[in-house]
Amino acid sequence: MRHRRGTASLRVTLGIAAGIIVISLSAMGLQYQLTARALAARQAELLETDLEAFAANYQQRRIPALRQAIDFRSETMVPDEAIYLLQDREGVKLAGNIDGWPLGIAPEGARFAPDPVLVYHLPLGPGGTEIAYRGIARELPGGFRFLTARAETPREATLARLRAVILPVAAGLVALALLAGWLTSRWVLARIERINRLADRVAAGDLSARLPGQRPDDEFGLLETHVHAMLDRIEALNRATQSLSDLIAHELRTPLNRILQKIRALDAPGERKAELEAEIHATTRTFNALLDISSAEASSGTRPGFSPVDLSELAAELVELYQPLAEDKGLSLGADLSAGCIVLAERNLIAQVLTNLLDNAIKFCAPGDTIALSLHPSEARHLMVVEDSGPGLPAEIRSEVTRRFVRAERDRAVPGHGLGLALVQAVATHHGARLALPDTAKGFRIEISWPRLAD
Numbered sequence: 001m002r003h004r005r006g007t008a009s010l011r012v013t014l015g016i017a018a019g020i021i022v023i024s025l026s027a028m029g030l031q032y033q034l035t036a037r038a039l040a041a042r043q044a045e046l047l048e049t050d051l052e053a054f055a056a057n058y059q060q061r062r063i064p065a066l067r068q069a070i071d072f073r074s075e076t077m078v079p080d081e082a083i084y085l086l087q088d089r090e091g092v093k094l095a096g097n098i099d100g101w102p103l104g105i106a107p108e109g110a111r112f113a114p115d116p117v118l119v120y121h122l123p124l125g126p127g128g129t130e131i132a133y134r135g136i137a138r139e140l141p142g143g144f145r146f147l148t149a150r151a152e153t154p155r156e157a158t159l160a161r162l163r164a165v166i167l168p169v170a171a172g173l174v175a176l177a178l179l180a181g182w183l184t185s186r187w188v189l190a191r192i193e194r195i196n197r198l199a200d201r202v203a204a205g206d207l208s209a210r211l212p213g214q215r216p217d218d219e220f221g222l223l224e225t226h227v228h229a230m231l232d233r234i235e236a237l238n239r240a241t242q243s244l245s246d247l248i249a250h251e252l253r254t255p256l257n258r259i260l261q262k263i264r265a266l267d268a269p270g271e272r273k274a275e276l277e278a279e280i281h282a283t284t285r286t287f288n289a290l291l292d293i294s295s296a297e298a299s300s301g302t303r304p305g306f307s308p309v310d311l312s313e314l315a316a317e318l319v320e321l322y323q324p325l326a327e328d329k330g331l332s333l334g335a336d337l338s339a340g341c342i343v344l345a346e347r348n349l350i351a352q353v354l355t356n357l358l359d360n361a362i363k364f365c366a367p368g369d370t371i372a373l374s375l376h377p378s379e380a381r382h383l384m385v386v387e388d389s390g391p392g393l394p395a396e397i398r399s400e401v402t403r404r405f406v407r408a409e410r411d412r413a414v415p416g417h418g419l420g421l422a423l424v425q426a427v428a429t430h431h432g433a434r435l436a437l438p439d440t441a442k443g444f445r446i447e448i449s450w451p452r453l454a455d
Helices: 003-077 153-203 221-266 270-298 309-329 345-363 397-398 420-430
Strands: 082-087 093-096 118-122 131-140 142-150 307-310 334-336 342-345 369-378 380-390 433-436 444-451
Touching: 003 082, 003 093, 003 131, 093 153, 093 307, 093 380, 131 153, 221 433, 221 444, 270 397, 307 309, 307 345, 309 334, 309 342, 309 345, 309 369, 309 380, 342 345, 342 444, 345 369, 345 420, 380 420, 420 433
Parallel strands: 334 369
Antiparallel strands: 082 093, 082 142, 118 131, 131 142, 307 342, 369 380, 380 444, 433 444
C-alpha cells in the first residue's frame, strides 16, 4: 500500500505555516494601522494647538498680536516642518516663513476653526521637492489672509521606518513559519506513518502485527491503543473461526473415510457403489479445501517454507497440462508468458491457485469460448491475469465471490462448493500478492500481482 507522504507533508506544512503567517501578518498590519492613526491624531492635535494659540492672540490685539505670534513660530519652524503666512488685503506678506501665497489654495472660512482641514502638496522641500501638508487657509475680517499647515514628512518618515522594519520581520516570519510547519508536519505525519505501517502489515495478512515501544499518553497513543484492541479482537475471532473450521474438517474426515470403507465392503451394484464413493470423495475434497484455506490464512504474513519459484515455468507447465482438457470441451486455451518471473513462494500453493483458476474457467465456459493466461513483470511485481469469454460473475456476488461457499444461483447445478476463489484469495494473501476482479464487458477476469524476488 502506497501513501502519498510528500503530498500530505506539503499540505500540512503549508497549512500550519499559512495559519502562523496570516495571524502574524494580520497582527503587524493592525499595529501599522494603529500607529498610522496615532501619528495622524498627533498631527491633528499639533495643528489644533497652533490654531488655539493664534486664536487667543487674535482675540487680544487682533492682527498685530497674530503677526507677532506668527513671527515667533516662524523663527523656530522651517517650511519642511510647518508653514505659516499672514498677508494683508493687498497680498503683502506681514509675517510667516514662506514668501507668498501658494498657487491653487483658496481661503475657506473666516475663523480659526480646525475644520475644514485640507491637504496641500507644495514644492517647499530641499531642491524644490514636494511636501504634503495638512492645514487650513482662512480669510480673516478686513481681508487678511491666514495660512498654517503641518508637514506630513515626520509622519511619513516614521511610517517608512516602520515599514522598513516590518518587511524583513515578515520575511523572517515566513521562513520561521515554514520551518515550524515543516517540523510540526514531520512530527504529526511520523505518528500517522507509524500506524500506516501497522495497517500495511495487517493488510498483508499479519494479524499478529503490533506497534513496538511504549504508547505515548496523547490522542495518538489512544488511537494506537484502540487499534491494538481491535486487532486483538479480530485475531481472537479469526483464531476461533479457524479452529472451528479445522476441528470440523478433522473430525468429519475420519468418519467419512470409515463410511467409504464400509461402502466398498457392501454387496451392492457397482454403479451405485461408485456414485456413493464419488459423493464421499467430493465431500472429503471439500474438507481438504477448507483445511488448505485455513492453513493459508493462518500463515499469512509469515514466510516459512518459501523458496524461489519460477512462475513462468510453472504457468507454462499447467497450461500444457490443461490444454487437452480445454480442447475436449471445445475451448481455446492460450498463454502469453514472459520468461524469468521469479517469486518467493510455496510452489504447491501457487500451483493450486493456477489449477483452481483454470479448472473454473474450463468448467464454466461453453464450447467456442476462449481462455487466456498471461504473465508479465513490472517494477515491483509480476502481474498474472486469467481471463475467459464465459458467462462471467453476476453483479450480486462480485463483492463476496472470494468468501467461502459463495456461488451464483445460476451455477447451483454445476459441481463445486464455492471454495476455489476463497483458496485463491487465501494463498494470494499468504504470499503478499494483490488480487483484483475488474469489471469486464464479457466473461471473467482475475488479476494477481505477485511480489518480485529481490535481486
